Amino acid sequence: MSRGIIGRKNANWFIGRTVTHLILIVATLVIGLPFFWMLTTALKSPVEVAIFPPIWWPETIRWDNFVTAWKTAPFGRFYINSIITAVSGVILEVSIAALSAYAFARIKFKYRNFFFMVMLAAMMIPGQIALIPNYVILSKLKWINTYQGIVIPHVSSVFGAFLLRQYFLSVPESLYDAAEIDGLGHTKTMFYVALPLARPVLGTLVLYLFISKWNSYLWPLIVTTKQHMRTLPVGLAMVRSAEYSIGPEHLMAASIFVLVPVLIVYFIAQKQLIEGIAAGAVKG
Amino acid sequence: MSKRQLDSVKRLSLGERRLMSPRAKRDMWAFIGFTAPNFILLGIFVFWPIVYSLFLSFFKWNMIAPKKTFIGFQNYHTMFTDPVFWQVTKNTLILAFFTVVVKLAIALGLALAMNKHIRGRSVYRAIIFSPTFTTSVAIAMVWSWIFEPTFGLLRVFMKPFGIPPIDWLESVTHSLPAVIIVLIWSGIGYDMVLFLAGLKNISLEIYDAALVDGVSPWQNFWYITFPLLSPTTFFLTITGFIGALKAFDIVAIMTDGGPLNSSNVIVHFLYQNAFQWFKTGYASALALILFIIIMAITLVQNRLSSRWVHY
Structure with missing residues (x-):
């Protein structure tokens, strides 16, 4: 039975x-x-x-479709623009995130909780409300059609700072005590104790930010009016619109140019990225 | 503690407040130095824009001319009496509702299917999740080509059912559904991964207990899995809804909001007003309305999460 x-x-x-x-x-x-x-x-x-x-x-x-597609627009230039803005944006944003995260995790200050609330409030504000004001600020700074115009408005960090802070808090207290006994100041403690221990989460953050900056469309579309300053997604969108007239085979080839770096990063690090997203979102 | 001791403690702490210890002082400056870059940028590019948008929404301005004309609530009046605004709002809500509901249902089904030891699990997961990180402009390109009425791939799947060719992106009735389909396609993976993480957190002992009680799989789902997943479901509903309210890229590339605004959504309408028609004041009023809607949803979420969600 x-x-x-x-x-x-x-x-x-x-x-x-x-x-x-x-x-x-x-x-x-x-x-x-x-x-x-x-x-x-x-x-x-x-x-x-x-x-x-x-x-x-x-x-x-x-x-040869790829060759033809590459020649329909200055894709080499778009590539350079995308690499410069994405890489510099990631470096700046991760640095800013790490500094804030360390301060909120390790430095005692009377108004720390207040500033933490201010930072979290910023997370709720939709970026779309800032499009016009940021454009006005940038045109006053004469930053339209510049790399800093594409990069700087989007390197402040709330999500990254929050994520790293959680990680810094989880480092055993005794390690920080040891650093203090050795006479390390905050800067050195951050560089020699907190950051090396946070390497896995730092890696995930870097990849995540790189992909999202590489993919971003709306802001680079607004701040670039000259062809030679366009990033890949904006350039690709322009290729399809009235500027040129190209067949679907070339348009798909051009889309692949844009996707290749992202897909490479994704397939090398997909496990880390997926698990990072799951963990970050659940905790956040 | 005697009164005298208390007094001296009080005096000490008061003294401390007036005169910070060197260490506290050092920490204060370190804190300011470490957080200054972030707060300066947040101040300029995140907080100030709210104030400035509110200010601009009372003016008529073309963004280029040095002169802004104060017109009071005129922009808001124009907005609320503009049928296009209402159509755009309706489209946005329809888009958000259908995107979120369909996406969640499919993602939950897939997560349940995947939540066991099966061969090839990580391959399935990697491919289904991949649109999350794919450049939206490229996604819009390939989908525009798939939706193409004569040679599009979608027609291959519709023909056996006798469905005549549809000009999805040029049709007043089909452009918004086309955008919704793409948003669902690209968002399923993210929701699925979060559902998987949520399922992992449910203790297996509960199912063991249910097994002893002879509970059917259906009851298992409705009385155990679904309620215990409610934090994830709630989180995904809210963030998904807010995300869908901000949809832009796919709409801009695939339909440009058309035809006749049939697929136009708030952010795209805002973009058109601000950067194509240079109605800066009107666009600022739109931005403010979007901000208020999203803040309201976030606040309601904070209020309700404790009442609806079973932890």
Whole structure:
């Protein structure tokens, strides 16, 4: 009799597993298909793009679509702009976040809680309300069409500071005491004690910020009016609009230019990024 | 403690307040130095814009001319009597509602399916999560091509059902659903990962106890999993809703708010007014309304989270 129960359980288990995999395979296909479609379109000839029903894979792979797409707009320049603004933005924002986080975790100050509340309040304010005022400030500073104009308004840090503060607080008190006994000031304690211990979370923060800065569209769109200052997403959007007229195969090839760095970072560090997001959001 | 001792303690602490110890002084300056960069930037680029938007919303200004004309509540009056504003607001709410509800339902289903030891779990998870980090402009590009009425990929899946070709992005009835589909597609992974984290936190002992009591899987879900997931569900509903109210990139690239504003949403309308039509005052009033709506949702969230959520 016991064998009967186990047998039935196994059958149920097997059906359950199959259904689970089916659901997940369908979901994975639905999510993955647009990426595949982007790639396969980018490799097709103009004739192959304009047939219905569409073909799933081109007869001959047209790598030269990438060359043509690269030449439709100054993509080299867009790349340089994106790299400069994303990298400098990440360095500045992480530094600012680490300094604030250390102060809120380790430095005693009478109004510390008050300032902490002020910082958290900033998190609730939607960035969209700042578009016009920030544009006005930047035009007064003559920062329109400059790298600092793209970068500086978005390097203040609430989320990052909050995340790092949690981490600094979790470092055993005795380590900080030891640093103090050794006569280390706050700056040295931060550099030699707090930050090295926070390396994993720091890494996740850097990757997360890099991707979000690389992807950002609205702000760079507003502060760049000259073509040579555009970042990749803005440049790509402009390529499609009236400025040029290019076929879907070239447009998809150009989209791949924009995506490649992000996808590389994502697939190398996906485990760290996904787990970081889950942990950060739950705690935050 | 005697009264005299108390007095001396009081005097000491008063003395301390008047004259800070060198250490406290050093700490104060360190604190100010460490946090100054952040607070200066937050002040200029986050807090000041609220005040300045409020100020600008009482003026007529084209952003370039040196002169701003004070017009009182005229911008607000224009806004509330403008049918386009109401259409845009309605679109935004429809978009937020459907995006969040559908996304949450699918994400929860996937998280439940994935919440066991199955082969290939991390591959499924990585692919389903990938749109979260994908450049939205590129997402909009490929989806515009998928929605293309004659050669688009979507038509392949509609044809077997006898659905005639739809010009999604050029249709007054289908442009907003098209945007919603893309937002759902790109947001499922994030919600799923957070649901997975929430499921991990539910202790397995509860299910063991339920198993002993002979509870069916359906009851398991409705009486154990779903209530215990409510903090995650609540968090995702609120943040998802606020996020959807701020939708811009996909709309701007795929439909540009059209045709005839059928897919226009608040932030895109704000962008058009401010940076295409140079109605700075009117756009500032829009920004302020968006700010008030989002603040109200956040405050309601703080009030209600303790009442609705079972921890």
